[in-house]
Amino acid sequence: MKRIESTQNALVKHWKKLATSKKDRDKSEEFLVEGFHLVEEAIKSEGTVIHLIVREDVELPTNWKTDNLQMIEVTKAVAKELVETEQSQGVFAHCRQPNYSEATTDSWKKYLFIDAVQDPGNIGTMIRTADAAGIDAVILGKGCADPYNPKTVRSAQGSHFHLPIVKGELGDWIEIVKSANIKLIGTGLQNAVDHYSVGPLDEFAIIVGNEGSGVSADYLSKSDEIVKIPIYGKAESLNVAIATGILLYAYGKK
Amino acid sequence: MKRIESTQNALVKHWKKLATSKKDRDKSEEFLVEGFHLVEEAIKSEGTVIHLIVREDVELPTNWKTDNLQMIEVTKAVAKELVETEQSQGVFAHCRQPNYSEATTDSWKKYLFIDAVQDPGNIGTMIRTADAAGIDAVILGKGCADPYNPKTVRSAQGSHFHLPIVKGELGDWIEIVKSANIKLIGTGLQNAVDHYSVGPLDEFAIIVGNEGSGVSADYLSKSDEIVKIPIYGKAESLNVAIATGILLYAYGKK
Numbered sequence: 001m002k003r004i005e006s007t008q009n010a011l012v013k014h015w016k017k018l019a020t021s022k023k024d025r026d027k028s029e030e031f032l033v034e035g036f037h038l039v040e041e042a043i044k045s046e047g048t049v050i051h052l053i054v055r056e057d058v059e060l061p062t063n064w065k066t067d068n069l070q071m072i073e074v075t076k077a078v079a080k081e082l083v084e085t086e087q088s089q090g091v092f093a094h095c096r097q098p099n100y101s102e103a104t105t106d107s108w109k110k111y112l113f114i115d116a117v118q119d120p121g122n123i124g125t126m127i128r129t130a131d132a133a134g135i136d137a138v139i140l141g142k143g144c145a146d147p148y149n150p151k152t153v154r155s156a157q158g159s160h161f162h163l164p165i166v167k168g169e170l171g172d173w174i175e176i177v178k179s180a181n182i183k184l185i186g187t188g189l190q191n192a193v194d195h196y197s198v199g200p201l202d203e204f205a206i207i208v209g210n211e212g213s214g215v216s217a218d219y220l221s222k223s224d225e226i227v228k229i230p231i232y233g234k235a236e237s238l239n240v241a242i243a244t245g246i247l248l249y250a251y252g253k254k
Numbered sequence: 255m256k257r258i259e260s261t262q263n264a265l266v267k268h269w270k271k272l273a274t275s276k277k278d279r280d281k282s283e284e285f286l287v288e289g290f291h292l293v294e295e296a297i298k299s300e301g302t303v304i305h306l307i308v309r310e311d312v313e314l315p316t317n318w319k320t321d322n323l324q325m326i327e328v329t330k331a332v333a334k335e336l337v338e339t340e341q342s343q344g345v346f347a348h349c350r351q352p353n354y355s356e357a358t359t360d361s362w363k364k365y366l367f368i369d370a371v372q373d374p375g376n377i378g379t380m381i382r383t384a385d386a387a388g389i390d391a392v393i394l395g396k397g398c399a400d401p402y403n404p405k406t407v408r409s410a411q412g413s414h415f416h417l418p419i420v421k422g423e424l425g426d427w428i429e430i431v432k433s434a435n436i437k438l439i440g441t442g443l444q445n446a447v448d449h450y451s452v453g454p455l456d457e458f459a460i461i462v463g464n465e466g467s468g469v470s471a472d473y474l475s476k477s478d479e480i481v482k483i484p485i486y487g488k489a490e491s492l493n494v495a496i497a498t499g500i501l502l503y504a505y506g507k508k
Contacts (some may be wrong), residue, residue: 023314053298053311065360121375125493125496127492128489128492128493129486129489129492129496130487131489132483132484132485132486132487132491132492133487134486134487135487152312155493157489157490157491158489158490159487159488159489161485161490162489163487163488165314196507228384229503230386230389230508231386232386232387232506232508233383233384233386233387233388233389233413233417234383234413234417235383235386235411235413235416236411236412236414237386237411238382238383238384238386238499239379239382239409239495240335240381241493241495241496242379242382242495242496242499243499245492245496245497245499245500246499246500249483249500249504250503252486253450254484254486
């Protein structure tokens with residue numbers, strides 16, 4: 001097995017950039033994941049892992065299929081370079097950002113559109129929830145946190161490897177779902193009906209929006225229906241990831 | 255207006271402890287909130303604010319009713335002592351932890367019971383969601399994060415001042431709701447029905463549990479019904495705050 005001992009090694013520098021810089025993740029179309037659960041999910045996702053990185057004192061589970069993977073052992077000092085927090089399980093995967101194929105989009109019937117949600121933890125939780133609810137694809141519009149931010153990846157608990165996550169132009173995607181006669185559901189407060197009055201639905205695209213300003217007026221004006229979750233108590237609003245969970249499970253019921 | 259300039263002032267030291275130490279919050283039954291929104295909610299909650307703390311360069315909104323409050327101006331150096339992060343709006347409220355009255359519990363019909371949820375952000379989001387969903391009281395059992403942790407208070411966005419948050423013994427509360435004939439709904443994977451098959455309900459107590467291990471077997475055995483949220487995709491589970499939101503809005507529908 002290859003071994004890297006220097007924190008100055010070019011690969012180590014690259015991995016560190018993947019952990020800390022959106023620009024470098026965008027340019028390389030790669031990202032870094034940490035911890036046994038996430039690395040295991042990455043390994044199961046064929047063609048995703050470029051390098052499996054293992055700290056010298058760490059033993060891998062015997063049931064991991066690592067035969068076809070390029071495995072690299074690193075020193076504790078190198079492993080420490082790759083994490084922001086002190087706690088680390090000492091196992092990493094250097095991954096390709098999954099690429100969806102245009103050919104597959106025809107089969108997508110349930111979408112989550114995210115408009116300018118800025119908190120990486122919210123984005124990650126929404127990806128995880130969309131996965132659980134059986135959504136076919138998550139489309140991230142302009143102004144969203146990077147889905148490959150380490151915080152987002154951690155919050156999503158491996159769902160990055162389970163469903164397509166597309167960075168796109170929501171305006172274009174609205175055209176796509178409209179031409180496929182898929183119901184477009186905006187979320188907002190004005191001209192909105194209680195969310196309970198819609199669905200369940202076999203096909204839908206839900207648009208959720210920015211933590212402060214909500215969904216852009218332009219997208220709402222194109223929606224077939226605008227829904228709001230009723231507030232029965234004194235809270236001003238719901239967290240956007242919570243609202244997304246409520247809606248996906250209200251409309252995605254099978 | 256009183257003014258404090260020294261970071262060594264005894265009150266400043268007390269406030270700092272409230273921001274950083276659970277032990278000190280428990281002993282004093284007080285806590286500290288920061289930022290315009292939270293402080294405004296605290297002020298609206300009668301009898302809650304002990305001191306309104308304002309950094310020397312901050313102007314309070316003119317519509318705040320501060321006549322009956324003890325207001326203290328502090329220097330930038332003092333204000334900096336009270337926050338963990340660099341970003342601060344420079345306005346704080348030193349608050350009493352709200353105390354529910356035994357007399358009011360008879361009117362409670364909708365409960366959220368939380369069993370050993372450890373993440374402060376999850377607890378805060380769950381309190382906010384319970385408030386939105388019109389829940390009458392949130393009961394935090396053993397092993398839960400402190401609801402007065404600054405992270406929890408921030409995530410709850412002021413809901414601490416809207417509904418009773420009780421640190422209690424879940425076993426005792428289970429007896430209370432059972433003797434009131436309120437349906438007790440556990441969440442778990444074994445012997446569980448899809449959550450869609452239950453509710454909406456006028457009266458219920460939902461128990462949600464620890465991020466890793468779920469709800470204690472003892473509490474599940476006492477539940478009238480155990481429900482699970484179906485996983486349609488490949489995610490292993492839902493975040494506990496998301497699951498709570500889905501259930502509260504499924505059963506709390508009016």
